[in-house]
Amino acid sequence: MNSTCLWVLLLLCGLTSAEVGENAVETRSCFPDMCDLLREFGSMAEKLKVMETRLQDSETRLQDSETRLEISETRLQNSETRLKNSETRLNDSEHQILDLKSKERTKVIFSAAIGRNGAVGPYNTDTTLVYRTVITNIGNAYNAATGIFTAPVPGVYYFTFFCHAGGRYEVKLFLFKNGEKIVGIHDHSSYWDTADNGGNAVFLQLQQRDQVYVSMPANSHVWGDDYVTTFSGSLVTQM
Template sequence: MMNFTIVLSMLLYCSLILAQDDVNVPETERTSETQSCFPDMCEFLKEFGAIKEKQTVMETRLKDSETRLKDSETRLMDSETRLTDSETRLKESENQILELKSKEKTVVVFSAAAGGSGHIGPFNTDTTVVYKVVKTNIGNAYSQFTGTFAAPVPGIYYFTFFYHAGGSQRVSLTLIKNNESVVTTYDHTTSHDGADNGGNAVFLQLQQGDQVYVRLGANTHVWGDNFITTFSGFLVSQV
């Protein structure tokens, strides 16, 4: 547009010059000059108009190309976003598969007996029963030195504990989780009952590191020989 304005201004300027020159030019010369000048000017204007039209067409094509380029960039960005989302979902799926495989491979089972000979207790205070004879300890979560089970993974666990004892003294065994009583088995003293047997069981949801053990109540006892007083547990399912 600016180029067209400049050319138009030049044409007007030239016309003014020619008009001024015509004042002192004879009529015959003026007619001759006009005939020689105006055809050139008309041809120039035609060429300029054609160039301007081509320029307009090129500008239109350029705008169309820019629009198509922007559309292509937008589609490319959308494709990249979808690709990123797909990669994220793929990683999440892989992590879930790995987690499921890890859960399938995690096996925790233990079973132990008090062992020894004769009775365990009575003691003046509550005492943790140490089941020294380990029958099974897959996962090594039970310690035969402390009598404590420590959960290696979070999940649902099942525990059982049984005892055999003489009837002449009281029996009190309590399953403890992190110093809190969970379930108890108990029997009182009888003069006519020579032996007692009992036990209890429970499902517990544990976090990794939670501790579970069996506590013998103060002034009570159980028998430890012949593997008749036991403590067992296993992982049911990880959570």
């Protein structure tokens, strides 16, 4: 390694020697242009080191900036996610409010009487009573031509039915839901009891298009007019 460096120095610089008397004086000198070049090269090397240091500092700052940018992007994504969640909850709340308003707007109330002003029955077969005198029919869910109430919306409904009848014949009335007997009124016949009154009521959970009506069994009767034998119902709460 030392010999290599020596040869390089010999190539770059001239070597002169002189002896005066007994003392030998050795003088080394560089070629002027080569020495200037070496000095410039050394200066450039120093500048290069400075530039490399500055470049490393810049790269470090750039990495820090990229890291901060990634953190900012992550925060932005989190904010966007929270915003979307908030929008979803807001939409759900708006739909719930609209549903509640729709339920509040749905009104179902009816009352009707048999009418006719006379005895209804007895008949040989079970008969669906038709309450022809409509007193109230908000929502038009009761059909005065058939005597059948049809639920317009799912919900809990409240029904009542009352009757007046003479005592000579047995009195039976049953409230049906889709052909299923739910509740009824019953009074035995008697010759000494000239008039009977009865009634019943029930809460029913209905689905849309479920049907409710009052049926009178065979060999039974009621008194028909606009006041005493009635069928009523109303929507209590929508489901």
